[in-house]
Amino acid sequence: MQAQAQKTKKVIGRAEIVTLPELGSAEVPARIDTGAKTSSIWASHIREENGVLYFRLFDKPSKLYTGRTHHTTEFEKVIVASSMGDEQERYKVRLLIKLKGKKIRGRFTLADRSAQTYPVLLGRNVLRGKFVVDVSGGKPLYHEEQERSARLQSKLK
DSSP, X not given: OHHHHHHHSEEEOSEEEEEETTTTEXXXXXXXXXXXXXXXXXXXXXXXXXXXXXXXXXXXTSTTOOOOEEEESOEEEEEEEOTTOOEEEEEEEEEEXXXXXXXXXXXXXXXXXXXXXXXXXXXXXXXXXXXXXXXXXXXXXXXXXXXXXXXXXXXXX
């Protein structure tokens, strides 16, 4: 029975391209992280006023940045803990993404991902029951990953 359930799931790689149909963003690189419980998206200019959360996707250094401000009244504040145990307060919102032809409405924390290679991180909350991950596949940003690794390694010197 489990083998049959596996057949209905789409195979994705360690990195894929997603779109955000309701927010007007197309072809956004996303890192697949089965170790992360929650998904995250790069947001900037985040502010809460009178029960409304305002934010922009990405920021000026990104080619994806449009400067458009999005808003929602459906949000919550959460504490997110990294694998290293660091805790950070973030806003969490519901967003619609499209991945491999599937539309998924999931919860994403808004975070400064400017130092990360991928502006979107897809965790188990979005992936569960829908996909199987084959780390040898996908659409990784090889060049950007190598540059980031080199920058980090240079800090050891």
